[in-house]
Amino acid sequence: MLVASSLSKRFPVGRPRLFARARRPLLHAVDRVSLAIGAGETVGLVGESGCGKTTLTRMLARLIDPTEGRILFGGEDLAAIPAARFARHPARAAIQMVFQDAEGSINPRFTAFEAIAAPLRRLRGLRGAALAASVERAAERCGLPKELLGRFPHQLSGGQKARVGIARAIATEPTLLILDEPTSALDVSVQVVILHLLAELRRALGMSYLFVSHDLNVVRLICDRVAVMYLGRIVEEGPAEAVFRSPAHPYTRALVDSIAIPGQKRAGARIRLTGDPQSPIDPDPEACRFHGRCPRGEALCGRAAPPEVSPAPGRRALCHFPLLEPG
Numbered sequence: 001m002l003v004a005s006s007l008s009k010r011f012p013v014g015r016p017r018l019f020a021r022a023r024r025p026l027l028h029a030v031d032r033v034s035l036a037i038g039a040g041e042t043v044g045l046v047g048e049s050g051c052g053k054t055t056l057t058r059m060l061a062r063l064i065d066p067t068e069g070r071i072l073f074g075g076e077d078l079a080a081i082p083a084a085r086f087a088r089h090p091a092r093a094a095i096q097m098v099f100q101d102a103e104g105s106i107n108p109r110f111t112a113f114e115a116i117a118a119p120l121r122r123l124r125g126l127r128g129a130a131l132a133a134s135v136e137r138a139a140e141r142c143g144l145p146k147e148l149l150g151r152f153p154h155q156l157s158g159g160q161k162a163r164v165g166i167a168r169a170i171a172t173e174p175t176l177l178i179l180d181e182p183t184s185a186l187d188v189s190v191q192v193v194i195l196h197l198l199a200e201l202r203r204a205l206g207m208s209y210l211f212v213s214h215d216l217n218v219v220r221l222i223c224d225r226v227a228v229m230y231l232g233r234i235v236e237e238g239p240a241e242a243v244f245r246s247p248a249h250p251y252t253r254a255l256v257d258s259i260a261i262p263g264q265k266r267a268g269a270r271i272r273l274t275g276d277p278q279s280p281i282d283p284d285p286e287a288c289r290f291h292g293r294c295p296r297g298e299a300l301c302g303r304a305a306p307p308e309v310s311p312a313p314g315r316r317a318l319c320h321f322p323l324l325e326p327g
């Protein structure tokens with residue numbers, strides 16, 4: 001349904017140069033990422049802080065412009081439409097985002113009703129009774145009683161605010177929902193309820209999800225496929241269950257080793273990460289980004305970009321020395 005290919009985002013950093021031709025250093029936040037999200041599919045996106053997850057999701061939702069690459073959606077390359085113009089594009093209603101911080105993403109001066117109504121007004125042109133009916137339908141789907149719609153964010157609990165954020169995102173009946181750590185600011189018990197709500201909505205409305213999370217156990221539970229990011233690149237991708245059971249990339253192995261997976265024993269030695277990641281500023285294009293931190297790394301990894309290997313059908317990893325044995 002959505003196919004991103006070779007998507008990159010580079011930010012100029014450091015002080016602007018006196019001479020326009022002198023190049024500023026570039027921070028490679030997202031580097032040649034390709035990712036497909038099928039209809040009705042839930043794809044998880046994981047990786048440590050600063051690896052580029054938010055930048056990638058913001059490009060896919062066309063909140064920021066990619067430096068290069070394509071985003072095919074509904075037969076059109078969305079990357080070719082400037083972000084400023086995308087605000088009025090029909091696909092804007094079809095791709096919606098749910099943010100981590102429901103509190104910060106809802107205008108404190110808006111009631112719950114107004115927050116949910118805003119995208120319906122802007123993107124669907126609804127007014128009056130039709131607008132009220134759509135707001136109430138979205139709220140009801142998210143388990144928000146009508147009586148709460150007149151309240152301001154500070155008069156709502158964390159769970160209720162999360163429901164407002166989700167209701168606002170589904171109000172325009174999107175086909176793709178991008179969820180950026182949607183439950184990480186919530187208490188554990190509320191997280192479970194919201195995850196159930198999201199699963200139910202996906203089934204009822206047939207949406208696709210791109211689900212960004214730090215919580216690998218949640219990703220494993222709810223995602224069909226998972227993409228693992230490291231320093232701007234997707235280093236491994238495949239069916240969530242298979243990737244978590246037997247990671248091919250040493251970085252994925254280290255991530256999986258850092259969590260306890262209920263009911264699963266690990267064979268072989270654990271991989272523990274040491275050292276700091278490389279700098280994302282003007283990285284060496286001829287080296288693996290994980291080189292220096294990778295326990296399987298050899299001289300070749302610092303000299304040659306890693307090839308894409310396929311450890312099994314539907315799986316891919318970027319590595320010179322993937323772990324191909326079953327975990």
Ligand SMILES: Nc1ncnc2c1ncn2[C@@H]1O[C@H](COP(=O)(O)OP(=O)(O)OP(=O)(O)O)[C@@H](O)[C@H]1O
Pocket residue numbers: 011012013027028029047048049050051052053054055056280
């Ligand atoms: N506007 C910007 N200008 C310069 N650098 C930026 C900008 N936005 C993000 N970055 C850098 O891009 C890299 C990726 O950041 P991003 O927020 O996408 O990571 P993330 O994986 O979402 O992290 P987190 O999980 O902490 O939110 C980081 O090194 C960050 O400092």
